[in-house]
Amino acid sequence: SAQSQKTNNPFQTKVDSILKLMTLEEKLGQLNLPSSGDITTGASQSSNVAKNIEEGKVGGLFNIKTVAKIREVQQIAMEKSRMKIPLLFGMDVIHGYETTFPIPLGLSATWDMDMIEKTARMAAQEATADGINWTFSPMTDISRDPRWGRVSEGSGEDVYLGSRIAEAMVKGYQGDDLTLNNTMLACVKHFALYGAPDAGRDYNTVDMSKIRMYNEYLGPYKAAVDAGVASVMAAFNEIDGVPATGNKWLLTDLLREDWGFNGFVVTDYTGIEEMMYHGIGDFQEVSARALKAGSDMDMVSEGFLTTLKKSYEEGKVSMADIDTAVGRILTAKYQIGLFDDPYKYCDLDRPAKEIFTPENRAFARKVSSESMVLLKNDNNLLPLKKSGTIALIGPLSNDALNMAGTWSVATKQEKSSPLLEGLKTVAGKNVTILQAKGSNVDYDLDYEKRVTMLGKEIPRDGRTDKQLLDEALAIAKKADVIVAALGETAEMSGESSSVTNLQIPQVQKDLLNALLKTGKPVVLVLFTGRPLAITEEDENVPAILNVWFPGSEAGLAISDVLFGDVNPSGKLTATFPMNVGQVPIFYNHKNTGRPLGNKEGKFEKFKSNYLDVRNEPLYPFGYGLSYTTFAYGNLKLTSNTLNANGTIEASVEVTNSGTYDGKEVVQLYIRDVVGSVTRPVKELKGFQKVLLKKGETKTISFSISEEDLKFYNNSLEFKAEPGTFQVFIGTDSNAELMQEFELK
C-alpha cells in the first residue's frame, strides 16, 4: 500500500521535513517537467525556463544536453530559488547516447542480455558525463503491429524476451548503486499497452481484454518494476476507456498496490493536456484526475502547475495527494544523491574522456554486427570475397544521417559511419568499390520530405529517376556483385511514423528489380525500423541481410558481416508478414477451434485461413540464418513428470554442421496443451546464445519449473494448471523437436 511504501522509504523523514518548508506553489513546481525550450549555453540565465526555476516552478528539465549548459541551469535552482532543490535532468537516451547502438528492435535481435545491459550501461556512462541523470528508457511496449512506427523502439512481440530485455536495460542504466555519478534513473514506458493501437496508427485507441493484457502485454513493464526501475511513464493511450495518464486502476491499483512499485510516475509529453482531446474533462479536471490516478510529474502540459492550486482550494485534490507526488519526486532526487551534490553529474572534464570514445565506438560496432539478421543466403552468396568489384547501389548506400535510426537525439549524426566508407575500410585493397545512389528514397517528393525530417535528411537528387537508374546500371555492369542498400529511412519508422504499406518504396523496388535483371548476383542490405512485407524480394533476391538502423558504426558493422569478419547471428523478435493484410500476425497465437490441417498453407474451406495468402508469415519470430548451419537433435527431458516446486531439465544437442564458426540462439518453447482458458500454440520460455566452432557439438540445457508454466487464468490468478505440456527446442519459433511432460 501507499503507506507501506512510505514507511519503507529511507528518505521519508527528510522528504517530510522539506515538505513542511514548502509553499503549495513550490510543491506544484516540483511536479512540473518542462522541456528545456530556449536555453542555450551561456544564456540560460535569461531564458523563460530560468525565470520559472528561480520561482520554484520547475522540478526537472528534459531535452537539455551538454554538461556546461546543465551546470548553469542547476546553478539557477541552487542559487536563486528559495528552496534550493536540485533539478532532475532527463533525456531520451534510448539506444545509446552519442555512441549510438542499433535501434531497440535491432538490439533485441541480438538476444544477448549481457550485451544489451552493457549498451545501457555505456549509454548511462556517456549521458551522465554530459550532465543527464534520468533517461526515458526502456520502452517495453509489446507490439504485434508493424504498421505502428514505434515498433522500432521496442523489443518486438514477445513478452518473455521483452521482460528479459527490460530487466537488462534497467540494470544497465541504474547499475547497482544509483548514488554513483555514472548511473542514472531509468523510466519504463509507455505504461501501458501503447504498442497496440487500433489499426497500427500511433496514439490511436487501445483495447483488449484483461486476460490478454495480463498474459500478453504487461509482462515487460512488470519485469522492469521488479528490476527496480525508478520511474514509469504513463502512456498516451486509453485503457478500458480511460487514458493511462488519468487511469487510477492502472497507475495505482495495478502498478503500486499489486506490483509494489514505489518510484514516481511521469506523464508522456503533454499527456495531461491530451486528456481534454480524449474527452474526459476540462484542463482543471484532467489535471486533478491525473494526480489522483497516480501521475506524479507533468511533462510539458503545466496542468499541475496551473490548476492544482484551484483544485486544492475547491477540495478536488487534497494536500496529501499533492504531498505524495512531491514526496516521490524528492525521494528520487535523494536516491541519486542530488541533495548531497547537485553538480555530481556536472564534471566538465568527463565528456571528452567518456563520450563517443574509440572504445565505445568499437563496442557499438560489435553490437551492431550482432543485431543483423540474415534473412536469405542462396548458394552462400554471402560472405563476400575480399576481391573483385562490388557495385554499391541505393539511396542508403552512402548516407550518414540515417544510420543511427529514429529516436537518437544525442547521436552525432554526421559522424555516423556510412556504408560506402565502411565497405572500403573493411574490404581492404583488393576490392574495387563502385557506388551510385540508384534512386531517391521515394518517387513522391512530399512523402520523401515526411520521412527524411528531424535532421535525418537524405538530399533529393535532382536528376530524373531514369538518370539515376542508368548511372546505377552502368556501374552494376562492371561489378562482380551488387550490394543494394535499400529500405526505410530513419524517420520512416519511430514515433508518429505509422504506415499502411509495409513494402519498400516503389522507386527502390523498381531499382532493385532493374539490378536483378542485370543477372549479376545481388545482395540486399535492408534498412528498416519495422518488419517489412518483402515477399517479392524474398522470392527474387538471392541474399538479404536485415541491418535495421545499426547506429554510429553502421557502415563498418554492416561490412564486418558482409565480408564474414562477423558471422551473423541475429534472430527476429517480431514476425515479418507476407503482406499487411496478415497483420496482426505473431507466433504465440491461439490454436482456434478450426486450425488449418496442413503446414504448407494450402487453403482449406471452413478452416481458419485466408483465400489469398497462407497463414504462415514470411519469416517467423526467432528466425535468422548464419553463414554456417546448425543441426538439432536428441531432445531429452530428465523426467516426464514435473512436481510442484520441482524442476526438470530439457537438453538438446546442437551441432555446427557448416563451415564457419558461429553463434546460435537456441530457443525453448512450451505449449500448455489444455487449460482452463485457451492457451497459445507455444510460448518462448528460455533461450541461450552459444558459440559453436565449426564441427562442434554442444549439449544445451534448460531448467523448467512450475513457475515457467504459470499464466493468468479467467480470474486473473497467476497459476500453473496440472496436465500435459510440450517442450520444443529449435532454431526459431517453428521449432519441431518435441517432448512432453506432465505437471502433477
Add this chain to the structure above:
Amino acid sequence: SAQSQKTNNPFQTKVDSILKLMTLEEKLGQLNLPSSGDITTGASQSSNVAKNIEEGKVGGLFNIKTVAKIREVQQIAMEKSRMKIPLLFGMDVIHGYETTFPIPLGLSATWDMDMIEKTARMAAQEATADGINWTFSPMTDISRDPRWGRVSEGSGEDVYLGSRIAEAMVKGYQGDDLTLNNTMLACVKHFALYGAPDAGRDYNTVDMSKIRMYNEYLGPYKAAVDAGVASVMAAFNEIDGVPATGNKWLLTDLLREDWGFNGFVVTDYTGIEEMMYHGIGDFQEVSARALKAGSDMDMVSEGFLTTLKKSYEEGKVSMADIDTAVGRILTAKYQIGLFDDPYKYCDLDRPAKEIFTPENRAFARKVSSESMVLLKNDNNLLPLKKSGTIALIGPLSNDALNMAGTWSVATKQEKSSPLLEGLKTVAGKNVTILQAKGSNVDYDLDYEKRVTMLGKEIPRDGRTDKQLLDEALAIAKKADVIVAALGETAEMSGESSSVTNLQIPQVQKDLLNALLKTGKPVVLVLFTGRPLAITEEDENVPAILNVWFPGSEAGLAISDVLFGDVNPSGKLTATFPMNVGQVPIFYNHKNTGRPLGNKEGKFEKFKSNYLDVRNEPLYPFGYGLSYTTFAYGNLKLTSNTLNANGTIEASVEVTNSGTYDGKEVVQLYIRDVVGSVTRPVKELKGFQKVLLKKGETKTISFSISEEDLKFYNNSLEFKAEPGTFQVFIGTDSNAELMQEFELK
C-alpha cells in the same frame, strides 16, 4: 434467474410431465441436432439419420429442404420413436429462401426497416411452406474488418443500425404469433463478437475489453433478445479466453440473468467438438462444459449425445442441468405448436402457391434496387439513356449462379436473373446491347476455383487473357457507353472467405483499365460481399454503382437502377477503406489525445495519422449518392436543455435540389462531448428514409431523450451523464450541421 424463467414458462407443466416419461438417452436425443446427411425424398426411412430418429436420438434436423422430405422425416419421429416428440427442422434461411434478397450487408444498405422486416416475413412464408420451422438468422455480428469474409452476412459496423435491423428480422421471421404455420423460430447469431476475429481471419481469436464489448458489439444481440428471438447460436470464437459455446458468463450470466433470455441456445456447427482444438478439454469435458455454460442443443458434434451420460454418472453434470436444456427445446416445440400438429408446416400444396412466386420475385427486385449504393457519378453519366449501344463487359456480366451471393442455400441459382438478360429486358428495343466476358475472375486458376465453389461456379474461359480482352475491346469500340460488371464472386466473401487483399482481382483491374483507355464512358457495376479498397477505381472511373450480390432478381434490379427506373438510395453500412492497411476503420471511433488538426488529411507529425495515407476512408459509413441532390439546412433543437425523462426535438430541412424524385436516408448522430470514459466522435442515434419529389422540401424531426444518451461506463453501468451533447444531421456520417444541448 433460471427459476423465474421457468415459472414464466406457460408450457412448463407440460414439459415437466414429458420429462418424467423420458429416459436419459431420450433426453440427450432432444439436445442433438444433426445435419440431414444422406436423406433423400422417398428413401428417408432407410437413412442413418432415420435410425437415430427412431431411437429417440434426434431433437431436430437441419439442412433439409422440401416439404415432402420433411413430412417423411417427421413421420419417423411421430410413428416410430417411443416418445413421439416432433422434430424441429432448421435451415440457413439468411436472405430469403428460394426468392433471394440481397446479401444481408446489401439489405442493411436499404436502411428501410419495414422492407427488411418484410423480407424476413416473406422468407418465413416460403420456408415454412417448404416444411422448415427454424432459421439460423439473423446474424447480427458487428464487424469493422472487411477482411473477414462474413461481413457479407451482417449489417455492417454500427450497433444502433444493427440493433434496429436485428429487431426487424426477428419480427419478420417470428411475426406476432409463432403458432401460425407461416412463422418460424428465429436464431440470433453468432453470440457473441464473432465479427471481430484477429486479423480478419474467420474463426480466429477474438479479444476486446468488456467496455468495448458492451458499447460497440453486444447491442444487436440484445436487441434481438428484447424483440423476443426464440433461440441464440453460440459463436465459434473465444471470449476472455473461453470459447463462447462453453462460456458460462456469456450464455448464462449475461444472456439469461442480465438480459432475461428464455429461449434455447444452439451451438454452431461442431462448436462443441471444436473446443478440443481450442485446448480446454477432451470431448467429454468440453461437452459437459458446454451444457453447464448454457448451450442447450448440440449442432453436429454429438458431444451431448455420446458423453453426457458418462458425465452424469460421474457427477460432472446433474439431471437438473440436462432437464433444463431439454425443457428449453421442448418449450420451443410447444411454442410453435408442433405438439398440436407435427405436420403443420407440411402442407404439400403450399410450395407451388407460396414459393418463388411472381409476387415474391417482384418484391425481391424492388428490395435489390433499394440496396444498391451509387458511389460515384461524375457528370451524371448515370442513369443511362434507353437508346444507343451499350457494351456490357466483365466476368459477372452474364452470370446467374453468383447473383444470389453467399449463404443462400435454398436459392434457385440457375433461375437468378443475369445482368445481360436484365439489361435487355429493362432497356427495351431502342438499345443495342453487346456483351463479352472480358476476363476470367482471376489470373490464377487455383484461386478462381477457391472462389467459385459450392455451386457458385463461373466457367473458366479457355481463351487466353489477351483473347478475352481483345474481344471486349472490339465491342467496346462499337458502344456509346461501357458497363463493366466486375468485382467479387459470391464465394469470395462469406464464411471462411477471409482475404488479405481488398482489391478487385488484378485481371479485372487490368480489364477495367483497358476499357478506360478506350476513352468511352465507363460505368463500373461492382459486385461485392465486403467493403473493397477501390481507391484506384474511384480515381479513374466516372461512375460506380455498388450492387453487392442482389439476389434472385439481380439483373433486372441492377438495370432498373442503371436506366433510372429506380433512383438509387442505398447507403453504406460499413466503411470502405482507402487500403487494407487502414483496417479496422470505422466512423464511430474515439477522438484520441492527438487528433489530426486538418480535415484534408494532410500529414501532421506527432498527430495520430499515417505517413502514407489519410485517416479518412474512401467512402464513409452512411455514404451513398442519388441521381438527384439533397440540400440540408436549418438544423434546430426545440431546446438547448434536456431534462431527465424529458425529450427534445431535432429538426432539419431537407430539400431535393436536383432533377429527379428520390429517397434520402436522413441520419442523426450524437456526440457526447465529455464522459467519465472516452466517447466516440459521433454515434448514429436516428435515421429516416424519406421520399422527396424534385424541388420538394421536408422538415424531418427526431426525438431525443436521455435513453439515447446512455452508454456503459467503466463500471458497466448503462447511464447517461450530464453535460454537453452535439447533434449532427446530414446525408452520411460526415454530417456537419450541428447544434448543441445540455443534459441536466
